Amino acid sequence: MPKRARPEVSEAEGTEARSPRREGQRAERGGSVHEALADRSTAPANRPVSRRALLRGAVAAATVAAVPTPAAAQGAAEPDYGDWFEDVSNYDGTVDETGRERVTIAVGAEGNEGAFAFEPAAVRVDPGTTVVWEWSGEGGAHNVAADDGSFESETTDEAGFTFERTLDEEGVVKYACVPHEAMGMKGALVVGEAQAGGPATLDLEDALAVGGGLGLVGALLAMFALGAHCGVRRSTGRSNR
Structure with missing residues (x-):
């Protein structure tokens, strides 16, 4: 039986027959590469924080x-009072009474080897605060006199007697009981953020x-x-x- 002759395909025809498939594969691979590069370019860079x-x-x-x-x-x-409290046994720093409208200080409290102290000895208050000194009736007759002469109470030994002042200006006011100042009966008011001086x-x-x-x-x-x-x-x- 005679063999059937195989149809001859030219090289150009074979190339044309294979080209669409190969081109499709190349296009698919090329698209994947381009997508990967695009993803890499749009992904946030994992860079270290700059120095x-x-x-x-x-x-x-x-x-x-x-x-x-x-x-x-x-x-x-804390204000520097110099040597004002050098001989005051009950002085233990400045008590912060800011934020209050009225502040009471005892006159004739225990201290300086008897009832010869103001308690607390040093107080910080806001401008406009009313300071009330109240006598204990102990230690004899006392008074309250500002060192700069701006105020002075009467001298009395009456328990419950009060003397008050409203201080509006910032500053440091030193005061004492005149009859017992030499015994250490002294005090101070710090009004606002004022300093008594010193670093x-x-x-x-x-x-x-x-x-x-x-x-x-x-x-x-x-x-x-x-x-x-x-x-x-x-x-x-x-x-x-």
Whole structure:
């Protein structure tokens, strides 16, 4: 039986016959590559935080940590009364009575080896606060006289007797009981944010607060250095591949 002759296909026809399939595969592969590149270009870059941004954060955090708290600022604002309270046995710092409309101070309280004290000896008040001195009736006859001569009460030993003043101007007013001043019966009023003079002191709590802020700076700078070192290592590793 004679063999059937196979139809001859020219090279050009074969190329045309295969081209659509190959072109489709190439187009599909090309589309996948382009999509991958597009995804990579639109994806957020996983870049490390810049050293400048990290340093700014460290400085800001240190500033916040080093700022004294309101309580610390109040302690640093303790007035310097000079030697006014040098011989006053019951003086133990300035009592904060700000925020109150009326403040009472005892006259003839225990102190200075008898009933020869004002209690509390030193008080801070807001401008416009009414200060009331009330006699205990102990220690003999007392009075209240401002050191600058701005006010003076009568001298009496009557228990329950009161003398009051409303202080509107900021400042420091020192006063004493004239009959017993030599025994240490003295007091002071601090009105508003006024200072009696002298530099502000930094107590232990303030020092710890500032020290903590500086310690935080050191920790953040160490993190900054470590991050920069790791960034250099990663960059070097990529270049060697």
